[in-house]
Amino acid sequence: MLKYLLRRLIFGLPTLVGISIVIFVVMRVLPGDPLVAMFGAEGFQRLNPADRARIMSDLGLSDPLPVQYVHWMKDIASGSLGRSFFRGDRVSELVLHRGPLSAEIGVLSVLISWLVGLPVGITSAVRPNSLADNVGRSVSVLFLAIPGFWLGMLIVLASLFWFHYKAPLVVVQLWEDPWTNLQLAIGPATVLGLGQGAYIARMTRSCLLEVIGEDYVRTARAKGVAERLVVVRHALPNALLPVITVSGILMGFVLGGSVAVEQAFGVPGLGTALVTALVERDIVVVQNLVLLYGVIFMLVNVLVDLSYALLDPRIHHE
Amino acid sequence: MDKLDAARRRAGRIAVVAARNPVSAAGGVAVLVLILLALAAPLVSPHDPLKTDFRRLAAPPDARNYLGTDQVGRDTLSRIIYGTRTSIFVAVSAVLLGTTVGSVWGLASGYLGGRVDLVSQRFMEVLQSFPDLILAMAISMAIGTGMPAVIVAIAVTRIPFGGRVIRSVVLSVKELAYVEASRSTGASPLRTMAFHVLPQCLAPYLVLATTHLGVAVVIEAALGFLGVGVPPPTPTWGNMLADSLTSLVPHWWLVFFPGLAITLTVLAFNLFGDGMRDALDPRVYAGVVRAMTGPRRLRRGT
Numbered sequence: 001m002l003k004y005l006l007r008r009l010i011f012g013l014p015t016l017v018g019i020s021i022v023i024f025v026v027m028r029v030l031p032g033d034p035l036v037a038m039f040g041a042e043g044f045q046r047l048n049p050a051d052r053a054r055i056m057s058d059l060g061l062s063d064p065l066p067v068q069y070v071h072w073m074k075d076i077a078s079g080s081l082g083r084s085f086f087r088g089d090r091v092s093e094l095v096l097h098r099g100p101l102s103a104e105i106g107v108l109s110v111l112i113s114w115l116v117g118l119p120v121g122i123t124s125a126v127r128p129n130s131l132a133d134n135v136g137r138s139v140s141v142l143f144l145a146i147p148g149f150w151l152g153m154l155i156v157l158a159s160l161f162w163f164h165y166k167a168p169l170v171v172v173q174l175w176e177d178p179w180t181n182l183q184l185a186i187g188p189a190t191v192l193g194l195g196q197g198a199y200i201a202r203m204t205r206s207c208l209l210e211v212i213g214e215d216y217v218r219t220a221r222a223k224g225v226a227e228r229l230v231v232v233r234h235a236l237p238n239a240l241l242p243v244i245t246v247s248g249i250l251m252g253f254v255l256g257g258s259v260a261v262e263q264a265f266g267v268p269g270l271g272t273a274l275v276t277a278l279v280e281r282d283i284v285v286v287q288n289l290v291l292l293y294g295v296i297f298m299l300v301n302v303l304v305d306l307s308y309a310l311l312d313p314r315i316h317h318e
Numbered sequence: 319m320d321k322l323d324a325a326r327r328r329a330g331r332i333a334v335v336a337a338r339n340p341v342s343a344a345g346g347v348a349v350l351v352l353i354l355l356a357l358a359a360p361l362v363s364p365h366d367p368l369k370t371d372f373r374r375l376a377a378p379p380d381a382r383n384y385l386g387t388d389q390v391g392r393d394t395l396s397r398i399i400y401g402t403r404t405s406i407f408v409a410v411s412a413v414l415l416g417t418t419v420g421s422v423w424g425l426a427s428g429y430l431g432g433r434v435d436l437v438s439q440r441f442m443e444v445l446q447s448f449p450d451l452i453l454a455m456a457i458s459m460a461i462g463t464g465m466p467a468v469i470v471a472i473a474v475t476r477i478p479f480g481g482r483v484i485r486s487v488v489l490s491v492k493e494l495a496y497v498e499a500s501r502s503t504g505a506s507p508l509r510t511m512a513f514h515v516l517p518q519c520l521a522p523y524l525v526l527a528t529t530h531l532g533v534a535v536v537i538e539a540a541l542g543f544l545g546v547g548v549p550p551p552t553p554t555w556g557n558m559l560a561d562s563l564t565s566l567v568p569h570w571w572l573v574f575f576p577g578l579a580i581t582l583t584v585l586a587f588n589l590f591g592d593g594m595r596d597a598l599d600p601r602v603y604a605g606v607v608r609a610m611t612g613p614r615r616l617r618r619g620t
Contacts, residue, residue: 015447018441018444019444022445023456026460027456027460029460029461141585141589142585144532144584144588145532145584145588146577146584147540147577147584149543149559150559150573150581153562153568153577154577157570157573160567252449252450253449256449256450257451259451259452259455259544260451260540260544263544274452274455278459278544278545279545279546294449297448297449298447
């Protein structure tokens with residue numbers, strides 16, 4: 001198991017390097033001059049060419065591209081991730097300050113998606129084509145189509161309109177003030193959770209339907225096992241594996257979606273930081289955050305693969 | 319007379335396929351309506367989507383502006399109708415571009431195998447390691463905002479899907495006896511690929527191209543919402559939602575209706591895509607192709 005984990009991580013390294021190169025190239029073909037973004041069009045005009053060159057070299061943007069890339073790798077290795085163009089803060093501080101909130105939103109949303117998606121999927125599969133199944137499926141189809149950030153905006157608007165309630169807008173960590181922190185996280189987590197829940201419900205239904213048709217389930221029924229136990233003990237564990245895979249793939253949906261959803265709720269998480277950096281064309285922040293999202297996505301999928309071995313004794317990772 | 323008969327029979331078969339899956343058929347009809355709406359936008363919209371009216375700033379829905387006006391007095395309904403153009407045009411071109419590039423790449427890498435295959439597989443893996451929206455955001459920001467930039471940004475996120483699916487089809491098809499036969503009679507790799515392998519990729523390509531339209535619509539809207547989409551003043555649903563946030567307390571009609579338009583469009587594309595996938599499932603594929611192309615007289619007995 002440990003050996004498998006190590007091998008996965010080592011094989012993941014070239015992919016990570018690939019990801020970093022792709023981001024680096026994408027960020028550097030940027031046609032807009034970062035100085036224009038920093039000083040505004042007027043401020044840029046007032047700078048004389050010598051100043052421009054000096055600032056560019058201060059920012060490390062006048063070095064040849066491979067040198068810039070190596071600098072970035074060094075910044076990553078040192079743990080500081082480089083400094084923001086605008087605030088001069090270390091990007092690592094930004095990540096440590098805002099990351100926990102976004103991580104919390106992500107984890108909560110996965111929990112919510114399972115809490116909502118599994119029961120709906122199971123209910124559908126146990127009585128296919130019943131009223132409950134049809135309602136469950138229709139609602140899932142609807143939630144697959146609703147963009148999360150719009151649902152978020154509607155929730156914010158409705159709570160403001162009917163309850164005169166507005167969630168706090170400052171970063172509050174879980175360990176500082178759990179109640180305020182929860183108010184920040186619960187909205188985005190619910191929206192993202194319902195979006196994923198729709199996929200989970202769909203997958204659970206189709207996998208469970210398939211498993212329920214198998215011989216060993218019939219055997220269990222023939223033995224006189226109670227129907228509830230047949231579903232929960234016999235059928236469900238085998239149906240869960242693909243559902244977990246989907247949940248892992250959905251991490252991409254959560255990571256990407258959280259950026260827009262955080263923006264919709266005005267939650268000051270990593271996603272909001274990424275959007276701000278994009279608008280300000282703060283290359284250093286953008287490249288590090290995008291890399292971070294890529295790394296998290298990859299690690300989650302390694303975890304998903306590992307969880308197979310824990311759940312299914314037939315799978316050995318050797 | 320014979321032609322008319324054939325056409326009638328063909329229409330009958332499509333009706334049979336549609337009747338078996340009425341929900342997807344409804345999705346298909348909705349897609350058609352959306353496309354017509356996009357084409358006929360100037361005829362259908364009651365007002366000019368760009369014309370500001372400073373006597374009617376942020377007016378709620380009434381008899382003059384059915385869905386109200388925004389903060390600078392532009393008609394919401396007209397902007398939504400024009401937004402259909404951007405949304406559908408971007409989604410369709412991005413998915414076609416991305417899926418086609420990915421498919422051609424997958425075809426080449428699957429057929430050629432070896433080092434080409436290895437390198438392209440790694441590259442696809444890298445592309446797939448980014449969450450869709452984040453990759454699209456970075457690319458759209460990098461090549462500068464504008465419709466082509468948005469189309470390319472969304473297309474890039476679709477490449478690995480086309481690449482992986484088509485590659486796997488090619489890998490299984492190229493071992494089949496008839497492809498081997500073509501190769502053994504001395505056909506060049508290009509000819510074999512074009513005449514014997516490519517036709518087998520048509521169904522999965524169509525499924526890919528239709529099932530990803532909904533996602534593309536959402537990404538386009540999200541990019542607009544985050545300020546890296548098709549830039550204003552072009553009316554897009556994402557821009558409209560972003561604009562609604564500029565007032566302290568957003569007006570409900572400026573939030574509700576553009577989002578509803580996104581949801582309905584995605585719903586229509588998703589249902590249509592699901593229907594295509596079910597219809598083009600290899601087990602029923604032959605029947606549907608016959609329904610679409612009419613009876614094949616030449617190859618009786620296959």
